[in-house]
Amino acid sequence: MRRRNPPPPPPLPQRDGVDPVRVRLPGEGPWSTVREHLVERLAAAGPGVVDAMFGAGRFVGADGRAVGADAPYRPGMFVWFHRDLPAEVPVPFPVEVVHRDEHIVVADKPHFLATTPRGGHVTETVLARLRRDLGIPALSAAHRLDRLTAGLVLFTVRPEERGAYQTLFRDRAVRKEYEAVAPHDPGLALPRTVSSRILKERGVLAAREVPGEPNAVTRVEAAVHRADGLARYRLLPATGQTHQLRVHLNALGVPILGDPLYPVVTDPVPAGDFRRPLQLLARELEFTDPVTGRAHRFRSGRTLRAWSSPGAWAAGQ
Numbered sequence: 023m024r025r026r027n028p029p030p031p032p033p034l035p036q037r038d039g040v041d042p043v044r045v046r047l048p049g050e051g052p053w054s055t056v057r058e059h060l061v062e063r064l065a066a067a068g069p070g071v072v073d074a075m076f077g078a079g080r081f082v083g084a085d086g087r088a089v090g091a092d093a094p095y096r097p098g099m100f101v102w103f104h105r106d107l108p109a110e111v112p113v114p115f116p117v118e119v120v121h122r123d124e125h126i127v128v129a130d131k132p133h134f135l136a137t138t139p140r141g142g143h144v145t146e147t148v149l150a151r152l153r154r155d156l157g158i159p160a161l162s163a164a165h166r167l168d169r170l171t172a173g174l175v176l177f178t179v180r181p182e183e184r185g186a187y188q189t190l191f192r193d194r195a196v197r198k199e200y201e202a203v204a205p206h207d208p209g210l211a212l213p214r215t216v217s218s219r220i221l222k223e224r225g226v227l228a229a230r231e232v233p234g235e236p237n238a239v240t241r242v243e244a245a246v247h248r249a250d251g252l253a254r255y256r257l258l259p260a261t262g263q264t265h266q267l268r269v270h271l272n273a274l275g276v277p278i279l280g281d282p283l284y285p286v287v288t289d290p291v292p293a294g295d296f297r298r299p300l301q302l303l304a305r306e307l308e309f310t311d312p313v314t315g316r317a318h319r320f321r322s323g324r325t326l327r328a329w330s331s332p333g334a335w336a337a338g339q
Contacts, residue, residue, distance in 0.1 A: 029044060029046065029100055030084045030100060032044065032102055033082055033083070033084060033085065033086035033102060034082060034086070034102050034103075034104060035159075036153065036159050037104050037107075038107065038144075038145045038150060038154065039145065039149065039150030039151065039152075039153035039154040040104075040107070040139055040144055040145060040150055042102045042103060042104050043102065043103055043104070043105050044100060044101075044102050045060070045063065045100070045101045045102070045103075046098065046099070046100055047059060047095065047096065047097055047098060047099045047100075047101070048097065049097045049098060050097060051095075051097075053095045054094065054095055055091065055092055055093060055094060055095055056081070056089055056091075056093045056094070056095055056096075056099070056101065057072070057073075057076060057091040057092070057093070058095070059095060060072050060081070060101070061073070073091065075103065076089075076090070076091040077091075080103050080104065081101050081102070081103045082101070082102050082103070083099070083100070083101060083102075084100055089101055107144050107145055108142050108144060110142065110143065110144065110145060110146040111146070111293040111294045112146060113132065113134045113135045113146050113296070114296065115132030115133070115134070115135065115296075116132065117129050117130070117131055117132065117135070117148050117151050117152065117155075118130040118323065118324075119152075119156070120174065120320050120321075120322070120323075121318075121320055122156070123179075124179060124180075125178070125179055125180065125183060125311070125313050125314065126164075126176060126177065126178055126179060126187065126311070127152060127156065127158070127161065127176075127177040127178075127179065128174060128175070128176055128177070128307065128320050129148055129152060129174070129175050129177060130172075130173065130174055130322050130323060130324060131148045131167060131172060131173065131174075131175050132172055132324070133170060133171070133172045133296070133299030133300060134169060134170065134296055134299060135147065135148055135151075135169065136148070136169040137149065137163055137166040137167050137169070137175055138163050138166060143169065148163075148175060148177075149161065149162070149163055149177070152177065158179055160179065160180065160181050161177050161178070161179060162177060162178050162181065162184050163175065163176075163177055163178075164176040164177060164178050164184065164187040164188050164190070164191060165188070165191045165262070167304055168264075168265070168300075168302075170280075170281075170282075170299065170300040170302070171300060171302045171303070171304060172299070172302070172303050172304070172322070172324050173200070173303045173304025173305060173322045173324065174304045174305070174306070174307045174320055174321075174322050175304070176307060183313055186312040186313060187312060187313075189312070190309050190312060191262065194260060194261070195309060195310070196307060196308070196309040197258075197306070197307070197308040197309065198258070198259055198262075198304065198306070198307060198308075199256065199257070199258055199304075199305045199306035199308075200256075200257040200258075200259065200267055200302060200303060200304055200305055201245075201254060201255070201256060201257070201302075201303045201305045201326060202254070202255045202257055202267065202271060202278045202301060202302045202303070202326075203252055203253070203254055203255075203278070203279050203301035203326050203328040203329045204252070204253060204255060204271055204276040204277060204278050204279060204301070205251055205252060205253065205276050205277075206244075206247040206248070206251055206252055206253035206276075207253075207274075207275055207276055210244075210274060210275065210276065212242055212243055212244045213241060213242060213243040213244075214241075214242055215239060215240070215241045215242075216238075216239070216240045216241075216242055216270045216273065216274065217236040217238070217239045218231045218236055218238055218269075218270070218273065219231065219232050219233065219234040219235060219236050219237050219238065220232075220237060220238045220263045220264070220265070220266060220269055222263070222264040222265065227283055227287055228265070228283040228284065228287055229263070229264055229265040229266075229269050230269070231269060231273060237261060237263060238259075238261050238263040238266045238269070238270070239259070239260040239261050240257055240258065240259045240260070240261075240266060240267060240270045241257070241258040241259075241260070242255060242256075242257055242270065242271070242274065243255065243256040243257075243258070244256075248332075250332060252279070252328065252329070252332070253276070254326075254329055255271065255276070257270075257271075265283070265284075267302060268281055268283065268284050268300075268302065269284065271284075272284035272285050278300060278301055278302050279298075279300075279301040279328045279335075280298045280299055280300040280301050280328070281300055281302075282300075297338045298335070298338060299327070301326045301327070301328045301329070302326075303322060303324055303325075303326055304322065305321065305322050306319065306320065306321050306322070307319070307320045308320075
């Protein structure tokens with residue numbers, strides 16, 4: 023199989039920490055101009071939007087020059103543009119930098135802030151904030167946390183080293199420790215290892231456990247419980263399936279506080295309502311640096327509000 027040549031570097035700078043969109047024209051098709059293809063490909067933008075972008079010179083080629091609406095279609099051609107960014111409610115919590123060197127940045131992210139741009143969350147993401155605040159346009163995420171989960175996220179500084187750090191997560195060479203606040207069940211025997219097969223379907227909000235070979239493994243330990251019926255759990259995932267910890271604690275009958283999906287999907291939290299975050303925290307990351315050989319162990323400085331301030335949590339403050 024012949025490999026494609028790597029795409030040329032983007033001719034447009036980032037905007038608000040967000041990369042321009044890159045489109046590669048297909049190898050064959052019925053289009054005679056670049057415009058015909060983009061009108062079809064970007065139809066979701068709405069009638070007349072693509073033509074207005076052509077008129078404003080917003081589509082550019084590899085040389086940085088504007089691509090005209092009458093430019094002939096060339097298979098394999100690359101076109102870049104900046105999309106119109108959605109209006110986003112600012113997440114009023116800071117991103118804390120736990121560690122920074124010439125290879126990696128470890129950030130301690132707050133609840134409600136997405137790790138990387140996706141869907142309606144673009145500039146209000148950890149990646150966009152760090153690129154702007156630290157002045158590192160090439161910064162990339164080595165893994166992700168759910169938007170509702172707080173805690174440690176690893177980013178890479180150099181594009182050529184990103185694969186080495188991503189491989190750590192793929193090969194399960196990173197020790198990850200989480201903390202959660204959930205109901206206390208005196209009849210639940212802990213510690214225990216939970217293994218199941220989790221399926222997360224595209225377009226479906228909640229994941230579910232299905233029959234089959236396990237693809238999700240979590241060690242669950244109870245750190246301490248209180249008289250108010252809550253417990254703080256220590257979670258050690260050996261795998262990284264979407265919503266794995268949330269699904270596993272729910273399956274044990276102790277769903278995490280503040281979870282809008284488990285045990286049942288509830289109405290979406292209104293934008294700007296930050297009162298009851300999911301009580302799940304990525305507490306520790308530990309690994310051997312694949313580039314420098316250094317042993318790293320990082321710990322989040324955040325606390326879960328239902329545990330540290332139960333009165334405020336109960337009052338929804």
